[in-house]
Amino acid sequence: MEIEMKMITGIKETKYVNAEELGKYIGGEVHVKASIYKIRRMKGFAFVLLRTSRMVVQSIYSAEEASFPLETLKEECCCNIRARVVLEERSRTGYELHLLDVEVLTEPEEISPIVINGKQMNTSMEKLLDYRPITLRNDKERAIFKIQNGITDGMRSFFAKEGFTEIHSPKIVFAGAEGGANIFKLDYFGKEAYLAQSPQFYKQMMVGVYERVFEIGPVFRAEKHDTSRHLNEYTGVDFEMGYIETFEEIMQMETEMLKAVMEWLRKHCAYELELLSATLPEIEEIPAIRFSEAKEWIARECNRPIRDYEDFEPEEEKLLSELVMKKFESEFVFVTHYPSKKRPFYAMDDSENPEDTLSFDLLFRGLEITTGGQRIHGYRQQMEKIIARGMDPDAFESYLMMHKHGIPPHGGMGMGLERLTSRLLMQDNVRYSTLFPRDVHRLTP
């Protein structure tokens, strides 16, 4: 008996052109898919801005050329369009479209409760986020996340070149990497489980497998901080590398990674960078200063008493960035050798001064975007530190397995993707660079 089968052979040819290639069709006619972004009625014609997958393209409606009345078009209609591509030197793209035919595929049911097609989103951050599914359609809003995608593409390209393997570590875990109270609990078939605060344990284990690994994925922090730089879920960029001789190598790797990312953005996201008037930092070299010296330097230069000898106040991070910019013309600064008691139990202490760790933070334009350092690789050394901190070694049995069975000297770093993006774009709140932010007050959309 005959079975009715259809053979799926792969992508078919289409009459629709890729909107990014419209410039190739100047003088000709094209079929293109687009949403109606904005209609501006003029005397005798109208400007119709078309939102395509990446660019907003200007088109002209005139009753002489078009086969349909202007009323057919509404903002946020999705359409198949036939148009002429006409040379127009005043346009940013070098061309404009003259509308000929349109097929309206879908129409909005209601008028937008918020203006999304202005030059900027003129609204509060709260509203911007409440209406995220539609406010992201604003061309500047979506440019932010195209740049964010450029950042991760640039990183991945760099990691591949440097021999890193990408891993996917579990997010439901038995114990937290950083410990403490800032951890989400969940019921896992009657057992207590947690959401991973970082892939720390797993990336270290994987150093014993591939030497160099990275992961770009969600991390969860149940912090109650409600500030412009905290999120309860964010995208962590983590790498970890084996066979290091000094913890400086980790900072060197991060420096190269940042250079590669800026290079990538220059090449692949010029459209969005221009749209957002973003200035990429020039990275030649990044100064590194010891934490204790940085504290003293800020105190002296800014005439400010030191209140906390173990951590920075946010204001101090800003002041340090300003001092470094003035003195070294660098928008980045590494701060090294944080006090041991402020760093996790797996941080390697400095043998020259065991009160300090071989660790660092990276500040960018006044904000901490990275924490990293060398980890303890010796089993006994790690056991001692766990016990000295009053922690229970049994809770870390599978973690300690790697120390017990040999792991090379290693270290790595974790970076907040949203923090990097938001400082790159000079936003005053990390939420602007978070697709759908989660904070103490926000769980939707």
Added chain:
Amino acid sequence: MEIEMKMITGIKETKYVNAEELGKYIGGEVHVKASIYKIRRMKGFAFVLLRTSRMVVQSIYSAEEASFPLETLKEECCCNIRARVVLEERSRTGYELHLLDVEVLTEPEEISPIVINGKQMNTSMEKLLDYRPITLRNDKERAIFKIQNGITDGMRSFFAKEGFTEIHSPKIVFAGAEGGANIFKLDYFGKEAYLAQSPQFYKQMMVGVYERVFEIGPVFRAEKHDTSRHLNEYTGVDFEMGYIETFEEIMQMETEMLKAVMEWLRKHCAYELELLSATLPEIEEIPAIRFSEAKEWIARECNRPIRDYEDFEPEEEKLLSELVMKKFESEFVFVTHYPSKKRPFYAMDDSENPEDTLSFDLLFRGLEITTGGQRIHGYRQQMEKIIARGMDPDAFESYLMMHKHGIPPHGGMGMGLERLTSRLLMQDNVRYSTLFPRDVHRLTP
């Protein structure tokens, strides 16, 4: 006053060579970093297998050449090594190393409780997973996840070419995409929240922003199934595309993606594919058969009564794959038009037969690896289906925002990365292709 700053300039030159490039140094001497994978004592010399970041490299220890006694080396030591690279045609790599000097960086504290350097891991799956941090060091074990990394790299390269934007959607959500009881709950600052069962809602919203989006990230299913194909956390590969004319375009896109992945693996993972004796499927075209016809075909050909008219039994998926292989020589088969009542509320019903949906699954070597289909884009149509199902529209307010304000016709698919990997490697349990599996009984390591 002078501030002590160190300038971090990026990656320094190193005397160590990349182990993958050892073949370039035949006849010369090299410095290389490696773990001692296996020592085989022979008469008058020893074979010492070195585990480098990707390859296991054979070296020869002889007292004449080496500056150190063999006892210096223990399995799972991490070392800096100086060696001569010698032409050796019988070796798979075309060369072998003659050990000259060694610097032992770290040593295991205990002998491994499980043999990890055999040709295979001769142990139960339970033990394999219990000791994951060390069993992954076995060269065949780690090859699995190098191939998995090749799969995602191949996908990303394909998605970039096809104009997809990568997104990072939140994993802590207010409502579940698929609904039902299979959802993990957590306490979110006193509110009830869930772990995302898929990025479904978000990828659909993002179609209104970028037209084509994808995400590769964790998804969570609180299913109590304890089978060889279920995981409670896995890596989902999701894409969603706008402006489709038929749901077949989604299958075409997936077919092209799979072709691109196989091509990528052939080019970039030949070493691992050979190590695992893996055979990649040849993909020219993939047959698509309607669900109801597939059920009848299996019943007829295999003389098997139909017990469930709305879903496949796992055995039927295997039988269908066998029938398709025999008739069409394809290791993949799309099954289309699943019954509406078995598909989620956002699935587009078939206008020709509203009992069915414009949806599909993809089976590969007897296992379902993908679910996809066209989604409802009309606001009223979506509202009607929500209400008809007795669901509360208010719970989907931000999801429905996109329908209300216009979204193009669209659809997409979700694939389990571990399932694809495990069928590619012909494993009988998806856990073998999961780095650190989570199931009803397993929360560690």
